[in-house]
Amino acid sequence: MVASASQSRAHSPTETLAVASPTTEVATSHEKDGIKEQHAREADANAAEPAAQQQDSKKHHLESSEHRMVKNNLWLVIPGLMLTVFLAALDQTALSSALPTVVSQVRGGGPSSFTWIASAYLLTATSLIPMWGRLSDIVGRRPLLWVANFFFLFGSIMCGAAQDITWLCVCRGVQGVGGGGIIAMCQIILGDVTPLEKRGVFQGAFGAVWSVASVLGPLIGGALAEKSSWRWIFFINPIIAAFPLIIMWFALKVPFVQKKTARQVWDEFDKLGYGLLLAAVILFLLGFVYAEVEGFNSSRSIGFLATGAALFPIFVGYEFLAERLLPTSRPIFPTRLFKLRTTTLLLIAVAMHGIAFFSSTYYIPFYFQVKGSSPIFSAVEQLPFSLVSGIMSVVSGVVLTKLGRYKPVAVVGLGVFTLGQGLMILIDAEQRKSVVLAVIFVAGLGLGCFFQTPLIGIMAAMPHEEMAAATSAMAMVRSAAGAVGIAVAGAIFNSKVKSGTEGIEGYVAPADPSSDILSISHLQPLALRNAVTVAYCDAIRLIFIICTPLVGVAFLCTLFVKEYSLQRKVVQEKSKQEVMAAQRELDLEAANGEKSADTRAGAATSGGQNKTTSSDNGHTSEDDAIVRQASASDSADSTDQPKQKPAE
Numbered sequence: 001m002v003a004s005a006s007q008s009r010a011h012s013p014t015e016t017l018a019v020a021s022p023t024t025e026v027a028t029s030h031e032k033d034g035i036k037e038q039h040a041r042e043a044d045a046n047a048a049e050p051a052a053q054q055q056d057s058k059k060h061h062l063e064s065s066e067h068r069m070v071k072n073n074l075w076l077v078i079p080g081l082m083l084t085v086f087l088a089a090l091d092q093t094a095l096s097s098a099l100p101t102v103v104s105q106v107r108g109g110g111p112s113s114f115t116w117i118a119s120a121y122l123l124t125a126t127s128l129i130p131m132w133g134r135l136s137d138i139v140g141r142r143p144l145l146w147v148a149n150f151f152f153l154f155g156s157i158m159c160g161a162a163q164d165i166t167w168l169c170v171c172r173g174v175q176g177v178g179g180g181g182i183i184a185m186c187q188i189i190l191g192d193v194t195p196l197e198k199r200g201v202f203q204g205a206f207g208a209v210w211s212v213a214s215v216l217g218p219l220i221g222g223a224l225a226e227k228s229s230w231r232w233i234f235f236i237n238p239i240i241a242a243f244p245l246i247i248m249w250f251a252l253k254v255p256f257v258q259k260k261t262a263r264q265v266w267d268e269f270d271k272l273g274y275g276l277l278l279a280a281v282i283l284f285l286l287g288f289v290y291a292e293v294e295g296f297n298s299s300r301s302i303g304f305l306a307t308g309a310a311l312f313p314i315f316v317g318y319e320f321l322a323e324r325l326l327p328t329s330r331p332i333f334p335t336r337l338f339k340l341r342t343t344t345l346l347l348i349a350v351a352m353h354g355i356a357f358f359s360s361t362y363y364i365p366f367y368f369q370v371k372g373s374s375p376i377f378s379a380v381e382q383l384p385f386s387l388v389s390g391i392m393s394v395v396s397g398v399v400l401t402k403l404g405r406y407k408p409v410a411v412v413g414l415g416v417f418t419l420g421q422g423l424m425i426l427i428d429a430e431q432r433k434s435v436v437l438a439v440i441f442v443a444g445l446g447l448g449c450f451f452q453t454p455l456i457g458i459m460a461a462m463p464h465e466e467m468a469a470a471t472s473a474m475a476m477v478r479s480a481a482g483a484v485g486i487a488v489a490g491a492i493f494n495s496k497v498k499s500g501t502e503g504i505e506g507y508v509a510p511a512d513p514s515s516d517i518l519s520i521s522h523l524q525p526l527a528l529r530n531a532v533t534v535a536y537c538d539a540i541r542l543i544f545i546i547c548t549p550l551v552g553v554a555f556l557c558t559l560f561v562k563e564y565s566l567q568r569k570v571v572q573e574k575s576k577q578e579v580m581a582a583q584r585e586l587d588l589e590a591a592n593g594e595k596s597a598d599t600r601a602g603a604a605t606s607g608g609q610n611k612t613t614s615s616d617n618g619h620t621s622e623d624d625a626i627v628r629q630a631s632a633s634d635s636a637d638s639t640d641q642p643k644q645k646p647a648e
Contacts, residue, residue, distance in 0.1 A: 067464045067568045070253045072193045078202060080247035081186045086209045087240055088152065088182045091175070092121065093217025094233050096362070097375045098225035100518070105230070108165040114512055115490065117165070119289045120172040122483040125180030126476055127281045130332050131274060132184040133472025137330065137465075138268050140257035141192060145185045149245060152178025153238045160234035175234075184475045188468045191459065192254055197404060197566040200456055204397020207451030211390025214361055218379035226376075270332040273322060276315040277332060281480060284308030288487035296491060333473050334466045342461045342564065343470070345557040346454040347477050349414065352554035353450050354481025356421060356547040359489040360447075361386070363540050364440060366514065367427065370536045372521040381433075385440035385447075392448030406457045407563045413449025414555040420446055421551045424544040429530075429537035450554075460564035489543045490514070496542050500535030507532055513539075 095102070095117070103113045136144050155175030162168035187206070194202050224232045260268075287305030290298055316338055319331045337343045364385055368378035392413075400409045420443025427436050455474050462470045497513040506528055510516045513536070520536065523529040 067195065068255045068571050069192065069195065070255055071572060072253050073251050074193065076247055076251040077193055078190075078205070080244040080251065081190060082205060082209050083244040084149070084182055084241070084248075085186045085206060086213055087237060087244075088179045089210050089213035090217050090220070091152075091156070091179065091233070091237060093214050094221030094224075095217075097218035097222040097365075097379065098230045098233060101225040102168075102230050103165070106165050106168060107163060113165050114514060115289060115292050115487075116169050117172055118486065119285070119483065120169040121176035121179065122479065122486075123282060123285055123289075124173045124176035125183075126285065126479040126483055127278050128177055129180045129184045129476040129479060130277060130469075130472050132181045133188060133468045133475075134269065134274075134330060134332050135265075136185065136188055137468050138257075138260065138265050141185065141189050141254045142252065144181065145189065145248070145252075148178045148181025148185055149241065150178065151175070152182055153241055154178070156234040156237040160231040180475075180479065183479075184472045187455070187471045187475060189252070189254065191467045191471060193252075196456070196459055196464075196568050198401055199459075200397040200400035200406070200452070201394075202397070203452035203455060204394040204400075207393030207397070207448065208390035210451065211386050211393060211448065215379065215383060215386040215390075218365060218382075219376055222375040222379070268330055270319075270322065270330060273315065273319055274332045276311055276318060280308050280311035280315055281476070282308075283311065285480065285483050285487075288484050288491075292487040292490040292494070295495065332469070334462065334469050336462060336466065337458075337470060337473055340461055341560065342562045343458050345561050346410075346457050347474065349410075349450075349554040349557040350454050350474055350477050351481045352550040352557075353414070353417070353447075353454075354478045355485035355488070356417075356551045356554075357447060358482035358485040359543055359547055360421075360424070360440075360443065362486055363489060363493070363543055366517060367436075367537065367540050369517045370520055370533055370540070371429075371433075375518070381437070382440070384437050385444040388441055388444040389448035389451070392445055393451045396449040396451075396453060400453060400456060404566055405563055406453050406460065406566075407558065407561050409449055410453045410457065410558040410561065411555070413446050413453065414551065414558055415446065417443060417446030417450065418548070418551045418555045420444070421544065421548045425541065425548065427537075427544065428541055429534040456566070457561060457564070460566055461562075464568060488546075492543055492546065493539045496539035497536055500538055501532060504528065504531045504535070 099114050099117065102117070106113075132144055132148065152175055155171050155173075155178060158171040159168060159175060162171055190202055190206065191199065221230075221233055224230060224236075283304045285308075287301050287303075287308060290301040290304060294301060296302075319333060319338075320335050323331055323335050337347070361382075364382050365375070365378040368381045369375065373381060396409050396413060400406055403409070420439065420441075423439045424443060426439060455471065458470050458474055459467055494513055498509045501507055501509045507523070517536070520529065520532050523532060
């Protein structure tokens with residue numbers, strides 16, 4: 001009892017303090033002061049922690065966004081994707097130089113055929129791009145990549161076999177369905193297989209593909225139209241496509257997506273939102289197409305443009321409303337795209353840049369042809385513009401990756417492009433060719449820096465799970481800008497040429513002035529040729545003048561863009577093939593386990609039957625074993641008895 005009492009006093013804090021010496025009491029008071037100070041510091045830290053957490057969350061919440069990435073052989077996958085994009089880009093640029101030949105040889109061709117052959121492709125490609133992005137989130141990347149290639153190659157074959165203009169336009173529309181899908185899906189898959197902080201290099205290479213296609217396309221198209229047949233512009237596509245498709249069939253690995261029923265896909269897809277966007281894009285683009293054919297004052301052009309423009313805010317409003325009221329449906333475009341200043345400004349800059357790029361690419365060769373160059377040689381003279389822009393696309397991607405920042409590249413690139421586009425105002429009928437080449441070289445330097453830079457900025461501002469929708473949004477804006485740019489430039493060109501040639505005696509401008517460019521160098525007398533040349537060059541110069549402030553707006557937009565981190569949390573994940581192989585192994589192991597269990601159960605049942613039979617005969621199997629053992633012992637004794645001594 002004494003021991004227990006002493007133990008209880010030793011463990012009692014009140015009793016310990018009661019018997020403590022004065023020195024102990026002083027130490028205890030110091031400890032109390034220290035404890036109080038520690039508690040105060042902890043209280044201050046706890047008070048500051050929510051604010052720090054809030055600030056940290058605001059700064060790094062996108063860095064914690066998981067990027068589910070499957071390991072790929074990028075030396076095979078990236079070239080395969082680039083060659084596929086090159087094929088789709090080449091198809092758009094190769095036909096431009098062969099259009100006069102196509103219209104003259106196909107039944108039903110007329111002045112408006114030039115516009116509708118190009119517009120049919122752009123209408124379907126642009127309007128369906130958002131569908132590819134959101135559907136790929138629901139059903140996976142690989143199935144949609146194969147579907148897009150099927151439409152593109154099937155449309156190519158049908159275009160090559162077309163016998164009249166109407167059928168050719170329809171087939172171009174089918175080809176545009178696949179072409180737009182290829183552009184969107186290759187960009188999305190690139191985002192799947194590469195980390196964001198290193199993606200600038202690959203995006204720059206993709207931008208260079210477009211530049212190379214804009215150089216080689218007119219050369220190949222013009223050569224095929226002159227030396228062989230324009231139909232080979234389309235028939236060559238399936239031959240070239242076989243190589244990248246084989247590569248990607250075996251090498252491409254993407255994250256596994258759970259298989260869904262048609263009903264689940266239907267429920268998740270934003271049907272009404274996409275319907276509003278589809279109607280807005282088609283009507284808006286049709287308004288510009290009719291403006292090019294009939295002029296901006298035509299009733300059809302005004303009606304289509306007004307209706308399409310009115311549907312865009314309705315679509316945006318519906319997306320915000322659907323996000324709250326329809327949680328199961330995934331908006332065709334994430335509303336974060338419209339909420340953030342950075343993404344909104346970058347999309348505006350992409351639109352302005354696209355209008356200027358496509359207009360310049362289309363009409364710079366026209367300028368050289370008006371001055372007497374052949375279609376093939378005019379493509380060669382455009383090299384300082386197209387080739388340098390492709391080189392700068394790659395260089396800007398490398399610089400962006402090294403810096404880990406996209407805003408400086410965008411600002412410098414658009415600043416130089418604004419300067420170059422402004423200098424293109426100097427291009428007229430009397431300008432020396434060396435000056436023209438130098439001016440378009442400067443424009444190309446800046447143009448290439450902004451090919452893929454805005455996509456990196458948009459991806460940096462969005463969580464990775466919205467990467468596909470954000471990529472398709474930018475692709476749609478750029479494609480629509482190209483369609484608008486070509487249509488507006490065409491309307492300006494036609495109107496200016498007709499007004500500029502009205503007072504020229506002995507010359508009547510055709511309904512489509514672009515179809516008469518090659519004949520200008522053969523006009524006689526020389527004074528007539530010079531007068532017509534001046535009228536055409538002034539029309540092209542007016543296009544460059546109008547594009548200059550648009551590029552300036554794009555430059556101003558980039559000044560107010562916010563810099564987001566390119567860091568993301570990369571999570572290595574198994575591909576669909578690996579998941580299916582692992583599932584097959586599990587199924588096989590389960591089947592083997594069931595088989596082993598059945599075997600053991602059968603053996604147990606057989607043993608029970610034997611025991612039951614022995615019991616029916618009056619003894620058990622254990623008795624049989626004892627009898628067999630005894631018999632063996634007796635046999636051994638009888639055999640070994642002469643050799644052994646009896647045990648004592």
